[in-house]
Amino acid sequence: MTKKKIVLLDGNSLAYRAFFALPLLTNDKGIHTNAVYGFTMMLETILDNEKPTHVLVAWDAGKTTFRHSTFTEYKGGRQKTPPELSEQFPYIRKLIEAFGIEQYELDLYEADDIIGTLSRECSEAKAEVVIISGDKDLTQLANEQTTVCITRKGITDLEKYTPQHIEEKYGIEPLQIIDMKGLMGDASDNIPGVPGIGEKTALKLLKEYGSVENVYQSIDQITAKKMKENLVTNKEQAFMSKELATIEVHAPIEVSLADLDFAGRNEEEVIQLYKELQFNSLLEKLDAPVEVQHLEEIEIQTVDEVTADMLTDTMSIHVEIDGDNYLSASILGIGLSNETNTYFVPTNVAASSAVLKEWLEDHATLKYASDSKSAYAAIARLGMELNGTDFDLMLAAYIVNPSFSTGEVAEIARSFGYHGVKSDEAVFGKGAKRSLPAAEQLAEHVARKAHAVWELYPVVSKQLEENEQQELFHELELPLAKILGKMEVTGVKTDLDVLQTIGQQLSERLALIEKDIYEMAGEKFNINSPKQLGVILFEKIGLTPIKKTKTGYSTAADVLEKLENEHEIIQHILLYRQLGKLNSTYIDGLSKEIHEDGKIHTRFQQALTQTGRLSSINPNLQNIPIRLEEGRKIRAAFIPSEPEWIMFAADYSQIELRVLAHISQDEKLIEAFKQGADIHTKTAMDVFGVSEEDVDSNMRRAAKAVNFGIVYGISDYGLSQSLNITRKEAGEFIDTYLASFPGVKQYMDDSIADAKQKGYVTTLLNRRRYLPDITSSNFNLRSFAERTAMNTPIQGTAADIIKKAMIDMDARLEKEQLQTRMLLQVHDELIFEAPVEELERLKEIVPEVMEQTLQLDVPLKVDWNHGKSWYETK
DNA sequence: CCTTTCACG
DNA sequence: ACGTACGTGAAAGGC
Numbered sequence: 001m002t003k004k005k006i007v008l009l010d011g012n013s014l015a016y017r018a019f020f021a022l023p024l025l026t027n028d029k030g031i032h033t034n035a036v037y038g039f040t041m042m043l044e045t046i047l048d049n050e051k052p053t054h055v056l057v058a059w060d061a062g063k064t065t066f067r068h069s070t071f072t073e074y075k076g077g078r079q080k081t082p083p084e085l086s087e088q089f090p091y092i093r094k095l096i097e098a099f100g101i102e103q104y105e106l107d108l109y110e111a112d113d114i115i116g117t118l119s120r121e122c123s124e125a126k127a128e129v130v131i132i133s134g135d136k137d138l139t140q141l142a143n144e145q146t147t148v149c150i151t152r153k154g155i156t157d158l159e160k161y162t163p164q165h166i167e168e169k170y171g172i173e174p175l176q177i178i179d180m181k182g183l184m185g186d187a188s189d190n191i192p193g194v195p196g197i198g199e200k201t202a203l204k205l206l207k208e209y210g211s212v213e214n215v216y217q218s219i220d221q222i223t224a225k226k227m228k229e230n231l232v233t234n235k236e237q238a239f240m241s242k243e244l245a246t247i248e249v250h251a252p253i254e255v256s257l258a259d260l261d262f263a264g265r266n267e268e269e270v271i272q273l274y275k276e277l278q279f280n281s282l283l284e285k286l287d288a289p290v291e292v293q294h295l296e297e298i299e300i301q302t303v304d305e306v307t308a309d310m311l312t313d314t315m316s317i318h319v320e321i322d323g324d325n326y327l328s329a330s331i332l333g334i335g336l337s338n339e340t341n342t343y344f345v346p347t348n349v350a351a352s353s354a355v356l357k358e359w360l361e362d363h364a365t366l367k368y369a370s371d372s373k374s375a376y377a378a379i380a381r382l383g384m385e386l387n388g389t390d391f392d393l394m395l396a397a398y399i400v401n402p403s404f405s406t407g408e409v410a411e412i413a414r415s416f417g418y419h420g421v422k423s424d425e426a427v428f429g430k431g432a433k434r435s436l437p438a439a440e441q442l443a444e445h446v447a448r449k450a451h452a453v454w455e456l457y458p459v460v461s462k463q464l465e466e467n468e469q470q471e472l473f474h475e476l477e478l479p480l481a482k483i484l485g486k487m488e489v490t491g492v493k494t495d496l497d498v499l500q501t502i503g504q505q506l507s508e509r510l511a512l513i514e515k516d517i518y519e520m521a522g523e524k525f526n527i528n529s530p531k532q533l534g535v536i537l538f539e540k541i542g543l544t545p546i547k548k549t550k551t552g553y554s555t556a557a558d559v560l561e562k563l564e565n566e567h568e569i570i571q572h573i574l575l576y577r578q579l580g581k582l583n584s585t586y587i588d589g590l591s592k593e594i595h596e597d598g599k600i601h602t603r604f605q606q607a608l609t610q611t612g613r614l615s616s617i618n619p620n621l622q623n624i625p626i627r628l629e630e631g632r633k634i635r636a637a638f639i640p641s642e643p644e645w646i647m648f649a650a651d652y653s654q655i656e657l658r659v660l661a662h663i664s665q666d667e668k669l670i671e672a673f674k675q676g677a678d679i680h681t682k683t684a685m686d687v688f689g690v691s692e693e694d695v696d697s698n699m700r701r702a703a704k705a706v707n708f709g710i711v712y713g714i715s716d717y718g719l720s721q722s723l724n725i726t727r728k729e730a731g732e733f734i735d736t737y738l739a740s741f742p743g744v745k746q747y748m749d750d751s752i753a754d755a756k757q758k759g760y761v762t763t764l765l766n767r768r769r770y771l772p773d774i775t776s777s778n779f780n781l782r783s784f785a786e787r788t789a790m791n792t793p794i795q796g797t798a799a800d801i802i803k804k805a806m807i808d809m810d811a812r813l814e815k816e817q818l819q820t821r822m823l824l825q826v827h828d829e830l831i832f833e834a835p836v837e838e839l840e841r842l843k844e845i846v847p848e849v850m851e852q853t854l855q856l857d858v859p860l861k862v863d864w865n866h867g868k869s870w871y872e873t874k
Numbered sequence: 875c876c877t878t879t880c881a882c883g
Numbered sequence: 884a885c886g887t888a889c890g891t892g893a894a895a896g897g898c
Contacts, residue, residue: 157876184884198884529896530878549878551897556879581880584894611890613883620892623882631881656883656889709888718888779885791889795883799890827883827890 006122006260007052008115010133011059011103014151015039015092017134019085021155027278035088036095036277038155042132043099044282045156050130054260056118057096057103058111066108067244074244076190091277098269102260109251112138116247119146122257132158137186140177140247142166172206182212182242188777191241194234196227212242280426296420300447302344302439306353312338314390316368316453318409319375320446322436325618326374327488327601331381332442335450342451344443351382366390370409370453372478373606376485386482393453395477396460398607399469402769407607409449416459421445421452472765472800477606480803483810483822484604484614491599492621492823493641493833495869496591502633503587506579513576520569527576530555541567558721578628586625586634593619599641604825611792612767612799613827622826624870635871640833648820648839649873650846650864651829652802654679656711659797662856663764666743673858680704686740687733706737710744711794713787748790755789763796764854765804801860802828805853812849816841831870839866 018038025034047055067074096103106114115138119129123145131138134151139161142148149158159165166174183202185193197205209215215222216235222228231238274283303310316337323329334345350356359365360379368391369375376386397404397412404412410421427445428434436442464470518524521540525532534553538545543563547554557574564570593600602621604614616622624638625631640647652658657679661669672682684695684703695703702723709719720730738745752774755761760770769792773785806825813820820834820842830850834842847862854860865873 200884526896528879528894531896551877554878577880581894585881585892589893605891609890613890615891617892620882623880623892625881627882651883712887712889715888717886721888780887783885784887787888795890798883829883 004054004122004125004127004257005050005052005130006054006056006118006127006257007046007050007130007132007262008118009043009046009055009057010111010115010131010135010138011057011092011096012111013134014042014132015085015089017151018042018155019082019088024084027276031091031277032084032088033091033277033279035085036091037279039092040095040279040282041155043095043101046130046132047099052130052262054257055101055262056114056255056260057101058114058118059103059105060110061105061107064108065110066248067110071191071240071244073190078188078190091273095270095273098273099265100263102255104253104255106251106253109248109253113248113251114253114255116141116249117251117253118255118257120249122146125257127257137177137181137189137245137247139166140174140245141249142174170203172203176206176211178242178245179206179210179212181245182238183215185241186245189244191244192234192237193241194230194238196230201227212238280423295422295448298342298420298448298451300342300344300444302346302443304346304349306345306349306356306359308355308359310336310341310343311355311359311365313364314338314366314368316370316391316450316457317375318370318446318450318453319378320442320449321374321378324407325603326378327381327603328595331378332436333446335446335448337447337450337454339454342447342454344447346443347382357384361385361387363387368393368453368457370394370449371407373481373485373488373604376482377489380485380489389478389482391453391457391461392478392481393456393460394607395481396464396473399473399477399767400460400463400467402607402610402612402767409452413452413456416456416463418452418456418459420455421448467766467768469766469768472767476765476800476803476807479807481606483806484606486810487822487824488601488603490821490823491595491597491601491641493598493639494590494594494600495637495639496594496598498637499587499591499634502637503583503591506583506587510576510579510583513572513579517569517572517576520567520572527573528580533573537563537567537569541569543567579630582625582631582634586631590619590634590637602824609799610769610788612763612796612803614799614825616824621824632871632874636869638870639868642833642835645833645835646839646866646868647870647873648832648834648842648846648864648866649829649870650832650850650862651826652798652850653861653863655798655801655828655860656794657707658856658858658860659764659794659801660711660744660747661858663793663797664741664743664747665857666741666747668741669744670858676859676861680707683707683737687736702733706733709734710737711791713748713790715783715787751789751793752786755785761789761792763793763800765797765800767796767800769796798828801854802830802850805850806830808849808853809846812845816845818842831873834866842866 015035019035022034022038024032025037027033093103104114115131119131119141122129123143126145129146131141131146131148136150139148139150142161142163148161150161152159163174166172180202181191183194183197183205184199185191205215209218219228219231271283318335320332321329322332331347333347334350336343336345361384365388367389369389371394372389372392379386393409393412394407404415408424410423413421422445427437427441464473514527517527521536525536527533531552533555537543537555538553543566545553546559546562560570560574590600595601600619602616603618604616606614608615625634658673661673672679680700680703681692681695683706684699685692687703687706688699705719705722712718714734716727716731716734719733720727723730751761755771755774760768762768771785771789773781774789776782802825806822809822809830818838818841820832820838822830822832824831843864846864850862851860867873
C-alpha cells in the first residue's frame with residue numbers, strides 16, 4: 001500500500017484570500033465569481049502538486065466559538081463579510097463537492113481546530129499531512145510529518161513552513177508560535193497580547209526563556225524597565241492570549257481519516273459548474289467545448305469589394321493583427337460596424353480598395369477604433385492613412401481606470417458588462433498551439449470586435465463624462481495616439497557596425513574577466529546563475545550573506561558592493577555583470593531588432609502604466625544606458641536616417657520636483673524654482689541649516705536623495721537604503737525636510753486623506769488611479785498604497801505635461817513646415833532627427849513649446865543638445 | 875512560467 | 884513592529 005498523504009484546507013481563510021487577491025469578476029447572471037475562480041485555481045494546483053490520497057476542506061462553524069467564552073471580544077472589530085463574497089460560498093461548496101472532496105464543520109469550533117485535531121491524528125498514525133491556509137497561526141501545527149503552507153502572494157504562491165523553515169525564519173520551534181502570539185497578540189483576531197511587544201521583542205524573549213510561562217518565572221531577570229512593567233501588568237492578558245492562540249487538537253470531531261478518501265473529481269459535475277460560472281479557460285484545459293456566452297446574433301458580411309454605400313459617416317473599426325506586433329506581423333483583416341451593419345474586410349480586399357482608402361483618409365468621417373494607434377500603424381503599412389479617429393476603446397477604458405486595460409477587446413468589453421466577443425485565446429489558441437482559425441471564424445471574431453466597439457462607445461463615453469475626463473481623452477490621449485503611431489512607423493536608424501564593434505570589444509574583455517573569476521573561485525561555474533554564484537561566494541569562499549531572497553542568497557549589486565573589500569572576486573563579478581548586461585540586452589538584443597530599413601521600430605504602450613507614463617517595448621528604447629560611460633557608448637549606434645541630418649534631444653530639468661512645487665504650493669519650493677536655484681543645493685541649505693557656500697558635496701548628495709525620496713513617497717527605510725545610513729538618521733532627515741517645507745508635508749497628508757476618502761488620486765489633467773489598498777489592514781499593502789498616493793499625482797502630472805508638449809510640438813513642426821521628425825519620448829525628454837538647416841530653428845522652438853505647454857506656478861526648464869548620434873546629444 | 879538581476883526616468 | 888523606496892522591460896537561469 002502506498003503511503004498516505006493528507007491535505008487539509010482552511011476553507012474560510014482560502015476563500016477570503018482568493019476574493020481579495022482577484023478583481024471582481026461576474027458571470028452573465030451577475031453573480032460574482034472571483035473567489036470561486038481563485039479557490040478553483042488553488043485546488044487544482046494543490047492537487048496537482050501534492051497528489052494526496054486524502055483531502056478535507058474545513059469550515060468555521062459560525063459566529064460563536066468556545067473561544068468566545070474565554071474572551072467575548074475574540075475576533076471582534078472584524079469587518080462584515082462583503083456580500084460579493086457571501087454569495088460565492090455556496091458555489092465554492094458545490095465546487096468542492098464536484099472535486100470529490102469532503103468538507104466538514106463543527107459547532108463552536110473553528111476550521112483551525114478541525115485541522116489541528118485531524119493533523120494530530122494523522123501524524124500519530126505516521127501519515128504525511130499538508131495544511132493549506134492563509135492564516136499563519138496554523139504554522140504551530142508543523143512537525144516532522146506535517147507541512148503548513150501559507151499563501152504568500154496572489155493565490156497559488158505558497159510558503160512552506162516545516163519545523164526547519166520556522167527555525168530559520170524565527171529561530172523558534174512550531175509550538176512556540178503560540179507563545180509568540182501570546183506575547184505579541186494578533187490584531188486580525190483581536191487577540192490583545194502584551195502592549196509594547198511586537199514580533200521582534202517576542203522572539204527575543206522566547207529565544208531566551210522558551211515560553212510565556214518561563215518568561216514570567218524569570219521575570220526578575222528582565223532589566224528593560226518599561227517592558228517588565230508591561231509584562232507584569234498584563235500577565236493575565238498574556239496567558240489568555242496564549243490560550244486563544246492555541247489550536248485545539250482534541251476537538252470532538254466526527255470525521256476520521258477513513259472518511260477523507262480522495263478518489264478524484266466528477267468530471268461531468270466539474271464541467272457543468274465551470275459552464276455555469278463561465279470558467280472558459282479552465283474548460284478549455286479540460287478539452288470541454290467552451291460554452292459560447294450567449295453571443296448576441298449579429299449579421300456579419302465578409303466583403304470581396306468595399307462599396308461606397310457600406311461606409312457611413314460614423315463607424316467603428318478594428319484592425320486584426322496576427323500576434324501583437326502590428327508593425328511587423330501580418331494584417332489579417334479589418335472589421336467595420338455601425339448601427340445597421342457589420343463587415344469583415346480581408347486584408348487583400350482592403351489594400352486594393354480606393355473607396356476604402358478615401359473613406360479612411362477623410363477627416364470628416366468619424367472612426368471609433370478599438371486601438372487607434374495600432375490601426376493607424378497597420379493601415380500605414382497598407383499605404384493609407386487613418387484620419388478622423390474620434391474614439392479609442394482601449395484608451396478610453398485606460399483613462400477611466402488604468403488598471404482595466406489589458407489591450408484585448410474581449411476583456412475590456414467584459415469589464416464594461418459587454419459579453420459579445422470571444423477572447424483571442426479562445427479563437428487562436430495559446431502558446432505553441434496558437435494557429436489561425438478558419439476564414440469564417442476569423443471573420444466573425446474580427447467583426448464582433450468592431451461591433452463591440454460600436455456598442456461600447458456610448459457606455460465608455462458616459463463614464464468619461466461622469467469622471468470629467470473627456471478633455472483628457474479627446475485633447476490629449478487620442479491625438480497623442482496618432483503621433484506615437486507616426487513615431488513608431490518612422491523608427492530610429494541604427495548602425496549595426498557600431499553595435500558590433502562595441503560587442504566585439506565587450507566579448508574580449510568578458511572572456512578575460514571570466515577566466516579571472518574561475519581562477520579565483522577555483523572552479524568553473526555559471527556566473528550568470530545567482531544560485532551557483534551564491535554557492536561559490538557564501539559557501540565555498542565563505543563570505544557573509546547580507547540579504548536573502550525567497551530562493552536563496554541575494555547576489556544583487558548592492559549586496560556585492562558591501563562585500564567588495566572582503567574578496568577580490570567581487571569587483572570582477574560586478575564588472576562581469578555590468579559588461580554582460582550590455583552585451584546580451586543591448587548589443588545582441590538591439591541588433592536583432594534592426595529591420596530591413598536599417599531602423600529600430602519600438603512600440604509605445606499608451607494604455608499600460610498606472611501613472612500615465614508611456615512604456616516602450618520590442619525593444620525598449622527608454623532604457624538605453626547612459627549613467628556609465630561604457631554603456632553610454634551604445635547610444636552612438638542611434639543615428640539620423642538621412643545624410644546630413646542631426647539628432648536633437650531636449651529634456652525637462654527637474655520636472656517632477658517642479659510639479660511637486662506646483663501642486664503642493666509650498667512657498668519655499670516655488671520660490672527656489674522661480675529664482676532658478678540649484679534645487680539640491682537649496683534643499684541641503686534648508687535641511688542642514690547652512691549657507692550656500694557651506695554646502696559640501698556630501699550634503700548635496702544627501703539632499704538629492706531626500707528629494708528623490710519625497711517624489712517616491714518617502715519612507716525612512718527607503719532613504720536609509722539609498723544613502724547607506726541608519727533608519728533613524730534617515731527618519732531625522734525626513735523630519736527636518738518636512739519641517740522646512742511645510743507645504744510638501746501638507747501635500748503628502750492631503751493626498752493620502754484624499755485617496756482614503758475618494759478611493760483614487762488624480763493628476764493635474766484629471767488622470768485617475770484607484771488605490772483600493774489604502775484602507776487595507778495589511779500594513780505592507782496600505783503603506784504601498786500611501787506612497788503611491790503621494791507619488792502618482794507627481795509622476796502622472798509630469799507625464800501629462802510631456803504628452804501635451806508632444807502634441808504641441810507635432811503641431812508646431814507641421815505649422816512651420818519643418819522636416820524634423822520626433823522619434824522617441826523617454827519620460828522627460830524628446831528625441832528628434834532633423835536636417836541640419838533646421839537646427840537653429842529647433843533651438844528656439846523646442847524649448848519654447850516644451851516650456852510653455854502648460855502654465856504652472858513655477859517655470860518649466862528645458863535643456864537641449866544635438867550631435868551626429870544620440871551619444872553626442874550630451 | 876516564475877524569479878532574479880539590472881538598464882532607464 | 885511591517886521589511887519597500889515610484890514607474891517600467893528584457894535576459895538569463897531553473898523549475
